[in-house]
Structures are given as structure tokens and as C-alpha cells.
Amino acid sequence: MKKFILSFSILISGACMFASCNLISSAGLSSKGLPTSEAPEDLTSTTANSAVNVDHSTWDALLKKHVSANGMVDYKGFQKDRAKLDEYLKMLSSMEPSNDWSVQEQLAYYINLYNAHTVDLILRNYPVKSIKDIDGAWTDGFVKIGKTTISLGGIENSILRKMNEPRIHFAINCASISCPKLLNEAYTAGKINEQLDKVTKEFINSDKNEISKTSPKVSSIFDWYKKDFQQNGTVVDYINKYSTTKINSGVTLSYKDYDWNLNEAK
Template sequence: MKNLPCLTTILFLLFSFNSCATFSSVGLDNQYIIDGNSHLTSTDNSTIKINHNTWNELLKKHVQNNGLVDYIGFSKDEAKLNDYLKMLSLNHPNSTWSKPEILAYYINLYNAATIKLIIENYPVKSIKDISRPWSKNRVLIGSEMISLNNIEHGILRKMNEPRIHFALNCASISCPKLLNEAFTADKIQQQLEQVTNEFINSKENNISISEAKISSIFKWYKNDFIVNEKKDLIGFINQYSKVKINSNATISYLDYNWNLNEKN
């Protein structure tokens, strides 16, 4: 029994040092989640439930084409950002929403809430310098306060859409770049294809036929990459990579740069 306090401390520390790869237990009302097996198309005929124009304007104003972010500029528009997040909170998904609408909603919510987190703690060298950036409940949906982990792991990953990993931005250099336009239901298919293609063929991966040094994202979420209903990481990458990887290629994972993705 003497060792119990020490063991408790170790377990607490292991739990506390989370990253965007950390899994989180989620207790969300089913109204926030859609059947992950429903079909995703960009030509969905349902009525658009949310107008993301404010977020679109902020992204175009403060995010460069290379994904680097003007956080000082964002801080000057914090009132607009807060208004957008409040609008999302008051108009959350329900059973009448289509899969494209829900994907666009939660991707935009995650990215906007991450920007808010950074500017609230600015200046900061890394999002990991902020206490519990992903696990602390700080995002309001309806009457429920949830965490960024809840959005990513408890909602989006349950929708069986692996391309979300290239749409979510964790405010770091090695993250897939922040798209400088809002995700929308009518363009979601095209946008997810774009961000996935750009990331896989970016400097964050070094791919040859016989060897692939790839982003740690592919290690953290390896089980999410499905091709023909089977887990197939190489097969998934080869759908987008300009260089095709042999099935017996050597795979390794690159170190992740957690420095802030701030424009110079």
C-alpha cells in the first residue's frame, strides 16, 4: 500500500499530458451525433441549416494560403469570432441534419474554438503550453460544455470519415494547414478531397516507392484509414499520393512539430 500514492500520481500525470491524439470518454446527447454509415455526397438536397459566412470571412482575412495564421489579426476580430461560436451553440445539429451539414458544423466549430483558445492565451509558442488544451470542457453546444476531444473523438471520428483528420487544425506547424475558407455542406466532398490531397503530398510526408516517412497523424489514427471496408493505411495514402507506395514498403513516422502555426 506504500506505493499507492506514487502510482496514483503517475496515472494522473499520464492522463493529464494529452495531445490531439488522445482519446476521450464522451457523454453526449445523441442529438449531436449522426449515423456514421450514412452516405456523404456534395449534392445533398436538404435545406442548409447554418450560415458559415462570418467564419469564412474571418478565415479569408486572417489565414494565408499556406495555412499560417495571423493570430494578432484574429484577436482584433474576437467579437466576430465569439458571435460565430455563439451562433453555432444556439443552432446545434439534430436528427433533421444531413451528414454533410453535420461534418461542416463540427469541423468549423473545432477549428474556430481552437483559434479562440490560442488568442485567449496569446502570446504562446505552442498549443501544448496551454493547460489541458484538448481535454478541458470549453466549447458550448446548446446547454452542454464539451471539449475539443469530445468533438474530434466523440463525434467526428464516429462518423467514419477519415478525411476529417486533414480538415481539423490543432494550431501547430505539423498539422494539416488551416483551410482559409469555411467548410460548407454543399462543398464538403470537394473540400475534404482538397485538404487530404494537399496534406499527403506536402512536406509533412516523405514518400518513395519503397519507403515512406509519414506524419504521426497516420500512426495516431491508423485504424481510421479504411479502403474497401478494410484497414489499409498504404492503400488510403496511395489514393492521393503522387508517388505510389509498394505494399511491402518500409513505413516510419516523422516527429511532430508542435510550434504555433503563426505567420511571420
């Protein structure tokens, strides 16, 4: 019996370590009834096909002011602008996404919602060395959308990942060094396809990966969410779409350790 308990404990411990990103695909497995339109394979940027065009200009100005070109965040600067951030979050909360919104508007809204609330979460717990030091960072329901309350994990796993657009993994930011960088501009329906392409190319060709033809070592994101990247081929096929260095077919990927230290500008 003791041997069984020990083995079971080791199994659970290993599972928890594997799922530590944001309790990877188990956090908040409910969309709370919020709409999740699927993006077409040939997504285009447009504001012309939606009942609503959300104004993200306040968030855009904050990002341009407090986030560097390489994605490092001036959280102390954000603290001084809490009133503007609160105003933006309140505006997002007052919106009620519906199926009358275009997929472009939904993508921009949910990505900005996730990123803005992640910044707010850090500010509410600042100073903090890592988002993983915050209990319930991805599982607690603190994001308000109309009368609905949802977790960050719920937004990612039950809304954004259901929208048939793997590039969202390079747009949402988990406030950590190894995460795809926080883009220093707001996502908008009028630029969404170009923005998603930009952050995907930048991440894949950055030092977050060590890409070579025969021995690539890539971000653990490609391991945690591999099913999302296998919609039209292998994970290697997906990486090769954006990588300047092409990985040979059939090569086995290895994965880099994830640095969960805060992405704070020094």
C-alpha cells in the same frame, strides 16, 4: 518495490508521450448526446437534404482575411476581429444539431466548430508558443452547443471520428506546424466532399510527409489514428488513394516527429 515503482513510472511516462497529440483517442470520450450520423462511402455535397442550413459566412470571411493559402494564421489579426469571431461562436452555440440535420451539415458544423474554438483558445492564451502549453486544451469542456458543454477532444473523438469519414483528420486543425493546415475558407454542406478531398490530397502530398515507393516516412497522424484509415484496407492503401507517389505494398511505414510550435504567420 522500488524497481516496480520505477518501471510503472516509466510505463506511464511513455504512455503519456504517446498520447500527447490530443490525448489522442482518450480525450473527452463522450458525445454528450449530440448526434453523430455516419457518412456514406460515396459522400456527396448538398444542401438539399437537411432541415437546417447553417450560415458559416462570418467564419469564411475571417478565414479568408487572416489565414494564408499555406494555412499559417495571423492571430494578431484575429484578435482585432474578436467581436466577429465571438459573434460566430455565439451563433454556433445557439444551434442544436439533431438527426434532422444531414450528415453534410453535421460535418461542416462540427469541423468549423472545432477549428473556430481552437483559434479562440489560442487567442484567449495569446501569446503562446504551443497549444500544448495550454492546460486542458483538448480535455476541458468549454465548447457550448445549446445547453451542452463539450471539449475539443470530445468533438474529435466522440463525434467526428464516429462519422465514418477519415478525411476529417485533415480538416480539423490543432494550431501547430505539423497539423494539416487550417483551410482559409469555411466548410459548408454544399462543398464538403470536394473540400475534404482537397485538404486530404494537399496534406498527403505536402512536406508533412516524405513519401517514396520503398521507404516512406509519414505524419504521426497515420500512426495515432491508424484504425480510422484501415476501414477498407491498410494505411498504405489509404495513402495511395491520394498520393502522387505510390508506396509499394507491404512496405513498413515510419513516422515523422511532430512539430507542436504554433502555426503563426510571421
